[in-house]
Amino acid sequence: MSDLRDLVDTQVQRWVRTDIQKLAAYPVPDATGLIKLDAMENPYTWPDALRHEWADWLGRTDVNRYPHPDAPKVKAGLREVMNIGEEWDILLGNGSDELIQLIAMALAGTGRTILAPEPSFVMYRMIAQYLDMDYVGVPLTANFELDLETMLAKIEREQPALVFLAQPNNPTGNLWGDEKLRRIIEAAPGLVVLDEAYTAFTQADYLGWLEDYPNLLIMRTLSKVGLAGLRLGILIGHPSWIEQVNKLRLPYNINSLTQLTATFALEHFEVFEQQTRELVTLRSDLYQALKALPGLTVFESEANFLLVRTEPGQAPVIHQALKDAGILIKKLDGAHPLLADCLRINVSSPEENSALVQALQGILG
Numbered sequence: 001m002s003d004l005r006d007l008v009d010t011q012v013q014r015w016v017r018t019d020i021q022k023l024a025a026y027p028v029p030d031a032t033g034l035i036k037l038d039a040m041e042n043p044y045t046w047p048d049a050l051r052h053e054w055a056d057w058l059g060r061t062d063v064n065r066y067p068h069p070d071a072p073k074v075k076a077g078l079r080e081v082m083n084i085g086e087e088w089d090i091l092l093g094n095g096s097d098e099l100i101q102l103i104a105m106a107l108a109g110t111g112r113t114i115l116a117p118e119p120s121f122v123m124y125r126m127i128a129q130y131l132d133m134d135y136v137g138v139p140l141t142a143n144f145e146l147d148l149e150t151m152l153a154k155i156e157r158e159q160p161a162l163v164f165l166a167q168p169n170n171p172t173g174n175l176w177g178d179e180k181l182r183r184i185i186e187a188a189p190g191l192v193v194l195d196e197a198y199t200a201f202t203q204a205d206y207l208g209w210l211e212d213y214p215n216l217l218i219m220r221t222l223s224k225v226g227l228a229g230l231r232l233g234i235l236i237g238h239p240s241w242i243e244q245v246n247k248l249r250l251p252y253n254i255n256s257l258t259q260l261t262a263t264f265a266l267e268h269f270e271v272f273e274q275q276t277r278e279l280v281t282l283r284s285d286l287y288q289a290l291k292a293l294p295g296l297t298v299f300e301s302e303a304n305f306l307l308v309r310t311e312p313g314q315a316p317v318i319h320q321a322l323k324d325a326g327i328l329i330k331k332l333d334g335a336h337p338l339l340a341d342c343l344r345i346n347v348s349s350p351e352e353n354s355a356l357v358q359a360l361q362g363i364l365g
């Protein structure tokens with residue numbers, strides 16, 4: 001067996017791109033048995049009656065057939081709940097992760113650059129690496145605001161094919177302000193994607209900006225509102241852009257069960273809206289509770305998570321102590337210089353939020 005292993009390794013080293021060999025796969029920690037506050041999920045499941053009705057729908061699906069290639073019912077449901085006008089087209093992805101990849105593939109090429117403020121969503125950089133594109137991360141200020149002058153200078157110098165702006169931003173949770181965003185979109189020579197993954201938790205809404213800019217696409221997801229398991233990302237924009245990106249989509253990328261479940265869930269979207277409204281209220285409660293703890297700086301958030309900064313060197317200690325107490329949060333310390341001593345915590349149900357606060361009280365003394 002070890003002979004085979006050696007032979008395989010030789011083949012791998014010879015044939016797999018050397019830059020890919022150096023990469024690490026996206027890490028997802030095991031959360032078995034833990035209160036899971038690390039991945040921006042909605043903590044609530046569905047009311048029982050809805051679950052039974054859904055199970056009934058699923059039971060009548062024929063999975064021997066390929067799914068509808070264009071998922072028209074899902075798109076109709078999305079148009080309705082998100083108020084997407086007929087003048088825009090929609091492209092669906094296996095999560096918005098897949099859409100980021102498809103957009104980047106459409107624009108990739110020698111010397112082509114992806115630019116994004118940093119810290120932001122890590123897949124922008126990772127997908128640039130997968131596609132062997134250049135990636136330029138422009139640091140936010142120490143307060144995680146957008147450094148407009150530096151952004152504009154970098155855009156001028158690098159002429160990026162693609163700019164990603166996550167609003168609210170992950171992992172900082174904040175908005176950067178309409179004026180700055182407009183200046184960036186206007187200065188960008190290429191495509192700008194406004195990533196509204198957390199749109200359900202903020203009043204900010206940039207869909208209307210599609211009218212103003214020929215180089216803008218809006219990206220959303222159903223993951224954060226309570227359907228993370230479905231993997232359904234949504235790209236909205238002018239038909240000419242969507243037509244090109246759609247060519248790179250693999251056939252049948254949205255499977256039958258996802259199409260059916262999404263259609264059903266969109267018909268009952270008030271359930272998810274109610275849950276997200278509640279999470280917004282719980283966010284301010286958790287913000288106050290964390291702020292009252294010694295040694296934590298808490299940043300204001302427009303998303304379903306809070307970024308906190310610990311005393312120097314304490315983030316890994318607190319992260320591990322919470323894990324020992326049965327609670328998983330995200331350690332950001334070490335991920336980017338601006339995130340030194342930072343942790344990211346999901347806003348969850350009242351019970352899980354108080355379990356977290358209690359555990360932190362014990363740890364921080």
Ligand SMILES: Cc1ncc(COP(=O)(O)O)c(C=O)c1O
Binds near residue numbers: 166195197221223228
């Ligand atoms: C800003 C942002 N965009 C996109 C995504 C990806 O979402 P999904 O692939 O679940 O649709 C995330 C997930 O954390 C995110 O934070």
